[in-house]
Amino acid sequence: MFSTSPSLKAQTRLNHAILYVILTAMAIVWLVPVVIIVLTSLRSQGDLISNGVFAWPEQIQWANFARAWGIGNFSIYFRNSLILIIVKVPLGIVISALAAYPLAKMDFRFRGIIFIFFLLGLAIPIHVTLTPLLVMMKQLGIAGHLAALIPPYVVFGIPFQIFVMRGFFRTVPSELMEAARLDGASEWGIFWRILMPLSTPALATLFIIDALATWNELLMALVLISSTEWRTVPVGLLQFQGQFSSRYTEMMAGVVISILPIILLYVFLQRYMVAGLTAGALKE
Amino acid sequence: MTTVTEIVPESSRSAPGKRKRRFRLAPYLFLAPALIWYLIFLVYPMYQSLMISFMDWDGLSPNIRYVGLDNYRRIFFEDQTARRALGNNILWTIGVLLIPTVIGLLLAVALDRNLRGRTIYRSIFYGPAVLPMVAAGMIWAWMYNPQFGFVNYVLQAIGLGHLARGWLSTFETALPAVFVTQIWGGVGFPMVLYLAALQAIPSEQFEAARIDGANGRQLFFQITLPWLREAHVIVFSLAVINSFKTFDLIYTMTYGGPGRITQVLGTWMYFHAFQYYHAGYGAALAWVIALITLVMAIPYIQRMSRD
Numbered sequence: 001m002f003s004t005s006p007s008l009k010a011q012t013r014l015n016h017a018i019l020y021v022i023l024t025a026m027a028i029v030w031l032v033p034v035v036i037i038v039l040t041s042l043r044s045q046g047d048l049i050s051n052g053v054f055a056w057p058e059q060i061q062w063a064n065f066a067r068a069w070g071i072g073n074f075s076i077y078f079r080n081s082l083i084l085i086i087v088k089v090p091l092g093i094v095i096s097a098l099a100a101y102p103l104a105k106m107d108f109r110f111r112g113i114i115f116i117f118f119l120l121g122l123a124i125p126i127h128v129t130l131t132p133l134l135v136m137m138k139q140l141g142i143a144g145h146l147a148a149l150i151p152p153y154v155v156f157g158i159p160f161q162i163f164v165m166r167g168f169f170r171t172v173p174s175e176l177m178e179a180a181r182l183d184g185a186s187e188w189g190i191f192w193r194i195l196m197p198l199s200t201p202a203l204a205t206l207f208i209i210d211a212l213a214t215w216n217e218l219l220m221a222l223v224l225i226s227s228t229e230w231r232t233v234p235v236g237l238l239q240f241q242g243q244f245s246s247r248y249t250e251m252m253a254g255v256v257i258s259i260l261p262i263i264l265l266y267v268f269l270q271r272y273m274v275a276g277l278t279a280g281a282l283k284e
Numbered sequence: 285m286t287t288v289t290e291i292v293p294e295s296s297r298s299a300p301g302k303r304k305r306r307f308r309l310a311p312y313l314f315l316a317p318a319l320i321w322y323l324i325f326l327v328y329p330m331y332q333s334l335m336i337s338f339m340d341w342d343g344l345s346p347n348i349r350y351v352g353l354d355n356y357r358r359i360f361f362e363d364q365t366a367r368r369a370l371g372n373n374i375l376w377t378i379g380v381l382l383i384p385t386v387i388g389l390l391l392a393v394a395l396d397r398n399l400r401g402r403t404i405y406r407s408i409f410y411g412p413a414v415l416p417m418v419a420a421g422m423i424w425a426w427m428y429n430p431q432f433g434f435v436n437y438v439l440q441a442i443g444l445g446h447l448a449r450g451w452l453s454t455f456e457t458a459l460p461a462v463f464v465t466q467i468w469g470g471v472g473f474p475m476v477l478y479l480a481a482l483q484a485i486p487s488e489q490f491e492a493a494r495i496d497g498a499n500g501r502q503l504f505f506q507i508t509l510p511w512l513r514e515a516h517v518i519v520f521s522l523a524v525i526n527s528f529k530t531f532d533l534i535y536t537m538t539y540g541g542p543g544r545i546t547q548v549l550g551t552w553m554y555f556h557a558f559q560y561y562h563a564g565y566g567a568a569l570a571w572v573i574a575l576i577t578l579v580m581a582i583p584y585i586q587r588m589s590r591d
Contacts, residue, residue: 019394026391027408030468033423034411036434040426053432099318102311114315116589121326123581125529127553127570131336131343131563132329155325158318163588187310216416218532219550223558234418238536241422252426259419266414270407273414274476 041065041253048249064253072244072254073228077236078261080146081215084153084232089210092154093203096161101191103162104169105177115166121159126152130223137224144226152220157210168202169195205272208265212273215262233258330574336567343563355568366569369547372459376466376548377527384467385519388474393508395475396482406479410472417469421536424465428452452538459546462537474519481515482508514587521584525577549573 036053041064043057051058069075102108103115133152137143176198177190185193196203218234225231231239237258244251266273337356340349359366391409395402412420427434428451436448451461489507498506531550534540540547540555547555549569557566 016397016399019397019399023391023394023399023405027405030408030412032434033427033468037423037426048432053434053437095317095321098314102314106311106314108308108311111311112589114319116585118318118322119585119588120578120581121322122588123525123577123585124326124330125550125570125573125577127529127531127550128333128567128574129326129329130333130554130570131557131567132332133325134343135332136329151321151325155321158322162318187314191314212414216418218416218418218535219554222535223554234416234532237416237418237422241536248426248429248432251422255419255422259415262414262416263411266407266411270410274410 037252037255040249041256043249045247045249061249064250065257068240068244068250068253068257071250072240072257073231073236074233074254074257076228077231077233077258080230081233083146084149085211085214088150088153088157088214089207091150092157092210093161093165093206095154096158096206097165097196097199097203098191099158100162100165100169101187101195104166105172105174115162118159118162121156122163126156126220130220133220134223143224144230146225146230148224149221149232152224153214153217156220157213161206161210164202164206165199168199172198205275208269208272212262212265333567333570336564337571339564341564342561343557343566344561351564355565356572358565359568359572365544365547366549366552368544369549369552370572372546372548373528373530375459376463376530377524379463380466380470380523380527381520384470385474385523387467388471388519389478389512391471391475392478392482393504396479406475409475412469413472415469417532418536420465420469421462421533424461424468425452425537428461453542455542455545458538458542462533462546465533465537473522477515477519478512481512485511517583517587521581524580525584528573528576528580 039057040048040053042060042062043051044059044061044064047058047061099118103111129152133148134143137148140148142148172195176194180190180194215233217232218238221232221235222238225235228236228239237254240254241251244254338350338352340351340354341347391405395406399405415423426432430436430448430450430453433451435451436445439445439448449457451457485508489511490503493503493507529550530548531554534546534548534551535554538546540551544552549572553566553569553573555566556562556569
């Protein structure tokens with residue numbers, strides 16, 4: 001019924017042509033900042049001063065990256081952010097999945113209230129915990145150390161992760177669990193041997209989203225970390241911005257270094273990232 | 285405690301009555317790690333910072349003085365910068381609702397069509413949303429650089445050189461310039477959310493309306509928008525919540541300056557608590573943010589908790 005009328009077809013084609021022009025123009029605007037920092041990071045300071053920011057580099061200066069990596073202490077920041085991801089993300093996801101199981105599949109008195117109690121965490125700004133957490137970490141003797149970031153990072157991931165895992169667990173048929181129960185499985189066994197293996201897609205998505213959030217977080221790390229030794233990538237980048245304030249080419253090389261892992265992750269795992277975000281926000 | 289641990293791993297080949305009792309305990313055992321973690325590292329610090337907000341304290345020394353609601357009184361009636369910060373947060377929120385949200389919606393409607401290359405467009409518009417805000421801020425600070433920045437370079441190239449300026453160091457342009465970075469990074473989330481919502485609209489809805497002779501605009505306002513109500517609530521609530529939490533971009537790009545013109549509650553709180561050593565005042569500012577975000581989150585949490 002839609003393909004028969006030639007005028008309608010021509011109209012659609014024209015509409016699409018206009019759309020393409022607008023979308024392409026916007027896409028160029030969206031890409032320009034990234035192109036500019038890459039071009040800046042590839043040229044020498046002299047080249048920048050004489051040719052400006054948009055010309056093709058006279059000579060590709062890979063040395064900018066080597067210098068930024070070395071002087072900017074990026075190996076330390078990368079190590080710290082990676083350690084955080086490796087420790088924090090699985091820990092947070094397991095804790096959240098454990099809590100999501102009864103919220104999804106068991107019937108008990110305070111189920112609704114506890115769920116809402118966790119969801120409120122989505123709206124709590126981390127600002128409101130900063131000073132007490134700093135005091136607490138000082139008392140525990142880990143203020144300034146990477147370990148101080150793990151408890152708050154885990155806690156601020158819990159609300160979203162419980163929400164997503166609960167939603168996913170609810171889609172697992174109860175008959176599967178009932179069958180396992182008849183075979184003598186405990187609740188603990190059902191959780192680990194049935195629910196968790198079936199939830200691999202949700203777990204993978206949460207892992208990626210949480211790793212990204214951990215890699216990008218600034219404010220908590222700014223407050224709880226004081227020495228270069230334990231800085232994470234965003235705090236390190238800020239430090240670097242101060243240190244290299246007029247050495248633009250090396251500063252932009254540092255920015256490129258810090259976003260390269262994310263861009264690679266995005267290119268290969270984009271589908272999971274986007275799926276997870278919408279799954280978390282919209283309900284089927 | 286021992287009975288508790290024995291009860292969970294127990295096999296369920298037991299009498300139905302016994303199983304029922306186990307069911308009452310097991311949920312709390314599974315919930316315990318998350319609940320304990322949540323109480324110790326989120327609820328307790330929140331309570332403490334509420335207490336601190338009633339004090340005059342530098343955050344370090346043992347000299348603490350109870351001042352009641354005085355810190356809050358100063359925020360609203362004395363501190364010019366706090367009021368400017370609150371004003372900036374409100375402007376920022378309105379800006380986010382008007383610009384990136386609407387662009388995101390329009391992009392979603394456009395890219396929901398069967399266009400060739402639409403996945404590439406989606407990746408480009410969503411891309412900046414995954415970058416650390418510190419990096420996004422540094423990228424745009426470089427775009428705005430007074431000497432070498434791309435923005436001034438383009439203005440000069442098209443004969444508008446007289447408009448060139450230090451965008452981030454001029455009073456009138458500093459906040460809008462930072463906000464452009466927010467637009468750049470902020471269209472992706474509403475876009476993907478609206479795309480997901482659009483794909484859930486049954487196509488029969490459109491076909492039936494077309495048969496009734498509805499035109500494109502009528503389709504958009506009478507079918508598309510109402511079907512997106514759920515998505516609107518979420519996009520709206522998250523936009524408001526995140527706008528009041530804003531910190532990274534301001535801190536990276538202007539540090540609250542020039543002067544204090546671009547301070548928002550999030551940065552002003554940080555400066556007081558951790559640079560000026562006014563922990564009590566900083567905690568009060570933090571609680572102002574928290575109260576606003578918690579109230580604005582009510583419709584969002586209602587949706588999320590609905591079965």
